[in-house]
Amino acid sequence: MSVANHVDHAPVVSESKGQAERDRLRMMMLIRRFEERTYQEYTKPGQKIGGFCHLYSGQEAVAVGIASIFQKGKDYLINAYRCHGHSLALGMDPRAAMAELFGKATGCSKGKGGSMHFFQAEVGNLGGHGIVGGHIPLGLGTAFAQMYKKTGGVTFCLFGDGAINQGTFNEALNMASLYKVPAIFIVENNGVAMGTQVARASAEPELAKRASGYHMPYRAIDGNDIDTVIAEMNEAAQRGRRGEGPTFLVANTYRFRGHSMSDAMKYRSKEEMEQAKLRDPISLYEIRLREKGLLTDEQADAMEEEVAEVVADAVRQADVDPHPMLEDRFNDVLAEQYPLQK
C-alpha cells in the first residue's frame, strides 16, 4: 500500500516548499478582497448589486480550512446565506460569483439565486440557503445519501450561531446521531445573530454544549486559526468516513462587516472591533507563514496584487455580462415535461 492511501485528502502538488500554505493564504485574501469589493459595488452610486447581501470578511479561515480537506466529487458542503467565501474556497470562478451578485445570466445560479443562493453542483457545493436553519436537515439528508450509497464522503453543514435556536437544529442533529450519518455540523459563531448577541439568544452561553444531548462529539475551536480549523475538520471528517457518525464543531470567529449591507453595527463598540482586528485570520496566518519562512514580503505583496486584479476583472466582466433573457424566467422550475408518463 502506498503512503498516499493513508492521506485523507488529495496531496497538493507544490512546486516549492509552502505552496499549499501560500495557496490557502491567497484564497483567504481573495475572499476578503471579493467581499470588500462587493461592499463597494453595493454601496456606490448606481448600485449594481441588489437584494440582501451578507459579507464573510473576518471568517475566512473556516471556509478555506474546510476547503483544504474537502474531497471534490465525494464530499458535500451546504451552507447558510453567508456563502460567497465557501463557494470561492471550493473553486468557484470569481467571475461566476460576482456575476451572480449582479444578477447576470453568467452567474453561478444564472441570476436566479443571488447572494444567498450560490450553488456549484459539480464540486459538491449545495448552496447557499436563505432561511436561517432551514438547510440543516438538507445536510442531514446529503450525509444520509453518502451513507446509503457508501461513498465514503462526508457533508460539511455550516450555519451561524443564530440557527442553533431553530427547531431544525434539534431535529437534524438528533437524527444525524441516531442514523450515524457522516455529517459535520459547524457553527460559525461570529458572536451575533444579526444584532442579537449569543448571550441574549442562547440560554447556554457555551454553544458547543448545545450538542450535549445528541450523543456526538462536540467542541469549540478557534475559527480564526486556519491550522486549527484544518486539524479539527480533518479529525471530524475521518470519523465520518469511518462510519462513526456526526460531529458538532463551534468555530469561534468574528465578522468585520455588518449582518447585511444595511447594518450600521451599533451593537458593537469600537474597542470590540479593534480587539477583533488583532485576531484577523488572514494576518494571523500571514505572520505564521513568515515565521516559518514560507512567505516573503514580495510573495505577500504579489498575492495581494494578484487577487485584487482577479476581483477587479470579475467586476468588469460582471458589469458587461448579459442579464438573463426574460423568457428564461420560465426555465428551471421543473425537471420533467408534463403530461408525464413514465
Place this chain on the structure above:
Amino acid sequence: MTEEMERDENVFLMGEEVAEYNGAYKVSEGMLDRFGPKRVIDTPISEAGFAGLGIGAATVGLRPIIEFMSWSFTLVCLDQIVNNAANIRYMSGGQFKVPITFRGGNGIAHQLGATHSHRVETIYTRIPGLTVVTPSTPYEAKGLLKTSIRSDDPVIFLENEKMLNDAGDVPEEDYTIPIGVANIERPGNDITIISYGRPLQRVVRHAVQALVNDHGIDVELIDVRTLRPLDKNTLIESVKKTNRCVIVDEDYGYCGMGAGILHQIQKPCFDYLDAPIEYVHSDEIPVPFNHFLEEAMMPSVDRIVAAARDVCYR
C-alpha cells in the same frame, strides 16, 4: 411502493412508524421484513427533520418516499417543502433535480378535530416547482404513485385515511397513470362536474348517480387527478361541450382549490356557459369534532344535487 423499491434501489421509504410498527395505517405492512432497516426507516417525530433529510438525499441522487402520518402535520415543515424542495432547482439555475414523493393522508377523515383535518391542497398547489397528485380510487393510487416515484420532480401525493380500505380492481402488473392528465370518469352532455380525491368517493359519485337516475341529467364527471400542473384543456373542452359546470371539493371556498380551478376555466368558457359556474365546498369554520357538525360542514349529496339542478335550471 414495494414494486418501485424492487425496481430501483435508490428508492427508500421513511416516516413515523413506517417500519417496526408496519405503518400507522398499515400502508407499509411487511416492507421492513422485505427490504430491511436500511430502506424502510422509522423516524422520530421530527417532520422538518425527515422531510428535509429526504430533500437533501434527493438532490444528490436518491429517490425518497417520505410518509407523513397526516398532511396536517406538514404545517410544521412547510419551510422544507416550499422553500427547499420547490426552490432548489430554480435557485440553482437548474443544477439540481429533486426526485422525492411526499405522501400521506389529507383532509377530513372522521372526528379527528380541527388540527388533524386540514385540506392542504391549496397550500402546495399554488407553489411552482411542486407537482400535486391526488388519487380517488385504488387503481389510480397505484398508477399515479408509481409515476410520482419515478418523476424527477417533488410530488405532493394526497391520500385520505378514509380511502385506505377502499376495494377496487388493481391490476397485478406494472402500470402507470400519467401526471398532468385529468380523467373523464363518466362522459355526459348536460353538465360537467369537476372534483378530485376523497369527495369523489364520499359524495360526488353518489350525487352523480342521483342526478342521472332521479333527475335525468346527463352528467360528465371529471376526476382532476393532478392538481398541479392542472389539465386545463380537458376541463375546458368538457365545459364547452356541456355549457354548465359545478366544481366540488372539501376545501374552504374562499381562496379554495375549486376557486383556483374555476378561475382557470371561466374565461375560456365564458361564451359557452349557460349559467355561472357553481362551487360546492366546505363551510368556513375549523373542523368540528362532533360527527354531525363535521358532516354538516362538508359538501353533501344533497348540496351537490341542488347546485347541479340550479345550474341546469331544473
